[in-house]
Every structure is written in structure tokens, then in C-alpha cells.
Amino acid sequence: MSAQDRLKELFRARALQFGDFTLASGKKSTYYVNSKKVLFHAEALTLLGELLYDATKDLEFQAMGGLEVGAIPMAAAALTAFHRNGRHLEGFFVRKKAKEHGAKELVEGQVNAGDKVVVIDDVLTTGGSVVQAIEAVEAKGATVLRVVCICDRLQGAREALAKYDFRPLFTIRDFGIEPPKA
Template sequence: MLKNLKETMKNAPIVRRGTYNYFIHPISDGVPLVRPELLREVIACIVKNANLEVDKIVTVEAMGLPLGAALSTMTDIPFIIIRKRKYELPGEIAVHQATGYSKGELYLNGINKGDRVLIVDDVISTGGTMKAVIQALEQAGAIIEDIVVVIERGEGRKVIEDMGYRVQTIIKIDVDEHGVKILGCIDDKL
């Protein structure tokens, strides 16, 4: 299982952004090419491991979109996209997000008080995006049933677990100027 994910992670190019070693991968960046067998493998793993007893799937623009769409199609659970653009709809919730290499606002629409949600995202590194997502969902009165992230890098998982939430990740990596090192995989029970 997860053969495609492991192989593509090992071969992911590294780009420096200041002092940050940024890995480029189809799941986290949509380049160079998102192959259906990779996406299918990742979604099958999420279906197998996530709590799907939810009303809505919540994901974050931009690379959460293919994950949310594919998962919604497989499970018939509708999905919400937390956007980086304001729509000014009634009840819209804005929260500030800061990551290891960017910051900005996120906007949540379409969540009602009491909605049971599954959060799905591509990467957790510092936990900044996930923290903002959780704050928006708490403010909306949603019940976070589960959080699943494809790629874990850094201390972000611990930040979210310290907030009282469990985070499942599919693959855990470390990155340096020489490439990506796989530290663990859900197959190995991270």
C-alpha cells in the first residue's frame, strides 16, 4: 500500500525559499503532474482510516481541493473549501493563518452550528494553517470528528494535538537540501 506516495516523496525536488527547504510534490503542489493512481491511493487510505460519520468534509484552498473533491465523490459527503479570498456571505468567518513561509487570511462559509466535520489537508508543517481552520470551525460551532493530513513535516501535528485534537497523517517526512527522507507511514502505524 502507498507505493506511489512513497516513491513520489523520495523523488520530490527541493527548492530553497530563504532558509526553508521546500519540497515539491503532486499532492502538495499539483506539479509536475497529479497522476490518478497516486490520488486514488491517497484517497483510499483516507477512506480506510478516517472517521466518515460526518456531515461535511472541510479542506483548504488550494491543494485541499483535489483531496476534498475526490473524497467527496467516493463517500457522497459534501465538502467545504476554506478559501483565501473573502466572499462577504452572511456568517462568513475570517481567521488569520501563518505558516513557515506565508501568512494571510482564511475565510470559512457553509458550516452550521452542530455540523460534524472531517478536516482533510495536504500538508502539516508548523500547524499554522490547521490552527486557523480549527479556530474558524470552533467559532462556527462545528464538531471536529477527525483530522487527516496526507504529509506531515515538522512539529505542526504536536501543536494541534496540544490543542486537544487528534491528527492522523499518512506519511511523515523530513526535508533537507539533499531531499526528502521518509520517517514513517500510516502503513507502519505512525
């Protein structure tokens, strides 16, 4: 079984929930993809690291990360995979709100002006959270080369990210779910 097929199997078994949910976008949904049920599973995290490496190994870039909380384990998995493959990579995460003490940073980790970065996120609906992360790293002077998510719910993220190279590992259709009609 391929790494992609096994990760899809783990997501289907561990992350998909059905009921009445309100998403970060504010939209209502009859299903929820709770990636945290998968992102803290050893096999899934290892597979995810491999898939993030495969999705970005063609690029020359300095750092990978995204909005807290989901992007933190994702970045750690990718960094490990890049290291195993002999490539140096920095990680970062973007806070939803800058700390009010210490350095008061919004972006934590190594992202500098002129860096090329990949922004990652777990599950995208409208793309609002990933856009928040993109704006934060671009404000530091970095250039976003690619945006990768684990699952695109097919409800507007691709359109919101039209000017970026957007590559979801899965769409909600890969889990046998049709997105609601717009």
C-alpha cells in the same frame, strides 16, 4: 503494491524538490514538498481518495475539507471515495480571506452548527494553516473529529494539534528525510 506505497512513490518522484525554500510558516528549508505536482495527477488523486476514506471511515461525520488551495482537490478525492463506498459526505473549503462580495463567506460548502467534520491539509510544518481552517469551522459551530494531512514535516504541527485526533498519512521520514533539529 499497496495504495499507500504507490502514493508515497508518486510523492517522492513528483513532489519532493531540493534547494532553498521559504515555507508558508516562514521557516527556511532545503527541501519542499510541492503537493500540487501530485494532487492533479489522476492516479495519485484516486489513491489519495482511498487513503482519506480509510483514515476516516470509522467516524460518523458530515463534512470534510480544509484551507484553500491544497484541501480542495483532497476533499474532492475523498468525496468520490466515500460515494463509491455508499456513504454520503459533504465537502468544504476555507478561504484564507473572506470574499468581499456575494455572501462574503469564509467557509464555502456545507458546514453547519452541530456538524461533525474532518479537517484535511496537504503538507504541515508548524500547523498554522490547518489551525486557521479549524478555527473557521469551529466558529460556525462544527466539531472537528479528526485532522488528516498527507505529509507531516515533523516541525511542530503535532504539538499545535495536540487537542485533536491528528493522523498524517506520511511523515517526512517516510521519504528518507530527517527534520531539522529544533
